Structures are given as structure tokens and as C-alpha cells.
Amino acid sequence: MKPHDPLDDLLATWDPETPEEPAFHREVWHRIAAAPDELSWAEKFLNWWMRPRRLIGTALACICLGSALGFFDALQQRGRARDAYLSAINPLDSRHLHHTAP
Amino acid sequence: MMRPTGKVTAMILGAVLLCMAAFWITRRIADVAPDSSEPDLGLLWLKAEYGLDETTFGRVRDIHAAYFRECEHRCHELDALDDRLLKDVILSSGMSAHLESELAREDALCHGCRQAMLQHIYEVASVMPLDSGRRFIADVTPLLLPAAHVKRKN
Numbered sequence: 418m419k420p421h422d423p424l425d426d427l428l429a430t431w432d433p434e435t436p437e438e439p440a441f442h443r444e445v446w447h448r449i450a451a452a453p454d455e456l457s458w459a460e461k462f463l464n465w466w467m468r469p470r471r472l473i474g475t476a477l478a479c480i481c482l483g484s485a486l487g488f489f490d491a492l493q494q495r496g497r498a499r500d501a502y503l504s505a506i507n508p509l510d511s512r513h514l515h516h517t518a519p
Numbered sequence: 520m521m522r523p524t525g526k527v528t529a530m531i532l533g534a535v536l537l538c539m540a541a542f543w544i545t546r547r548i549a550d551v552a553p554d555s556s557e558p559d560l561g562l563l564w565l566k567a568e569y570g571l572d573e574t575t576f577g578r579v580r581d582i583h584a585a586y587f588r589e590c591e592h593r594c595h596e597l598d599a600l601d602d603r604l605l606k607d608v609i610l611s612s613g614m615s616a617h618l619e620s621e622l623a624r625e626d627a628l629c630h631g632c633r634q635a636m637l638q639h640i641y642e643v644a645s646v647m648p649l650d651s652g653r654r655f656i657a658d659v660t661p662l663l664l665p666a667a668h669v670k671r672k673n
Binding site for chain 2: 488498
């Protein structure tokens with residue numbers, strides 16, 4: 418067993434009192450309220466963006482946009498291919514025999 | 520640790536890459552000729568548009584080859600006739616029976632070319648499944664006949 422030390426009694430009576438500044442609480446709340454203004458635009462944007470729903474929404478929007486553009490481009494290419502065929506077989510077209518000739 | 524601006528840039532880049540991947544995949548799926556060179560484009564359109572199998576497509580290719588051999592022959596004939604006609608037109612001082620007959624021969628040749636084209640369309644349609652063949656004729660003839668061509672341009 419640990420022998421009794423008089424220092425223990427002394428420490429038990431010690432109650433340090435840190436003087437609290439009168440405006441301490443008000444300043445803390447003021448700093449919390451002011452905190453967002455101290456963030457950079459990138460941090461604000463990330464805070465806004467880094468939510469599961471927004472990230473999923475962004476991914477879906479990217480997929481939809483890419484697919485729509487891809488589909489539109491393929492449609493245009495299909496039209497060009499059709500015109501190439503028609504030009505190739507049409508004897509009145511200037512590109513006759515220049516396209517699709519085997 | 521990445522800086523916030525770097526993180527935003529990386530995420531925007533990721534979004535752009537995702538968009539490009541979606542574009543590429545859709546383009547690849549919907550494209551009539553993803554791996555083809557330009558000269559085959561028209562025939563590959565035919566294959567994709569009317570859902571031709573390899574056997575039918577092979578027959579269409581053969582019909583095409585025969586049509587083009589015939590066209591080439593007609594074109595040479597027409598070129599020769601055109602050269603003669605131009606010389607005669609320049610040397611003549613007015614319309615003559617000879618010029619009229621040359622013009623009539625040229626018209627007949629052009630008429631023959633259009634007939635050959637229509638014959639070719641019917642031949643291609645005949646090797647396709649019935650419905651596809653009918654659709655093919657209905658699709659292409661309005662775009663190929665001269666009257667329709669003029670109408671479309673106006």
C-alpha cells in the first residue's frame with residue numbers, strides 16, 4: 418500500500434480558479450457565427466458539394482449529359498452515313514462512285 | 520493533405536471524365552460503324568438501319584459491287600458522249616438534227632442510269648427480309664428520285 422503523503426491533503430484542497438473574462442461566452446459565439454466567412458470559396462464549395470445526395474446527383478447528371486451528347490453525336494453520324502449511301506448510289510449526285518465503292 | 524482548391528479541381532476533373540466516359544460508351548453503342556473507315560460508312564448504315572445479318576449483308580455487298588461496275592461503264596460512256604457533244608455544240612452555230620440526236624442519246628444514257636439505280640434498290644430490297652425491304656424502298660426512293668430531290672432543295 419502506498420504510504421500517506423501530506424502533499425495529497427494539500428492537493429485535495431487546491432481549487433484553482435481561472436478568472437473568466439466577462440465577454441468570454443459572447444466572443445466564443447461571435448467567432449462561431451463568423452466562422453463561415455473565414456472559409457475560402459473552395460472550402461465553402463466543398464462543404465456544399467460533399468453531401469451524398471449532391472455527389473450522387475452530380476454523377477448522374479454527368480452520366481446523363483455524356484450519354485445524351487453521345488447519342489446525339491451517333492444520330493448525326495447515322496445521318497452522315499445514310500447520306501453517304503444515298504450519294505454513292507445516286508447517279509445524279511456529284512459524289513456518286515466516290516463513296517461506298519467496294 | 521490536398522488543398523481545398525486542388526480537391527475541387529480533382530472533383531471537377533472526375534466529373535468531366537465521367538461525362539466523357541458516358542459519351543464514349545453511348546457513342547460506341549449507338550454508332551453504326553465504330554471501327555469502320557469512311558468508304559464503308561454507307562453500307563454499314565444499311566446494315567445497321569435494316570438489321571441485316573452477315574449473309575444478307577454479304578449479298579448486298581455483291582449487288583453493290585455489280586452495280587458499281589455497271590455505273591463505271593455507264594459513266595465512261597457518258598463522259599465520252601459529253602466530250603463529243605461539247606465539241607459539237609461549240610462548233611455549231613445553232614441547233615441541228617445532229618445535236619438533237621446527241622442530246623437525246625445523252626438523255627437516254629442518264630435515263631438508263633436512273634433506271635439502273637432503281638433496279639439496284641429493288642435488288643437490294645429483294646435480299647432483305649420482306650418488311651425491311653419494303654421499308655428500305657420507302658425510305659430511300661423519296662430521297663433519290665429527281666423530283667423529290669428538287670423539292671427537298673427548295
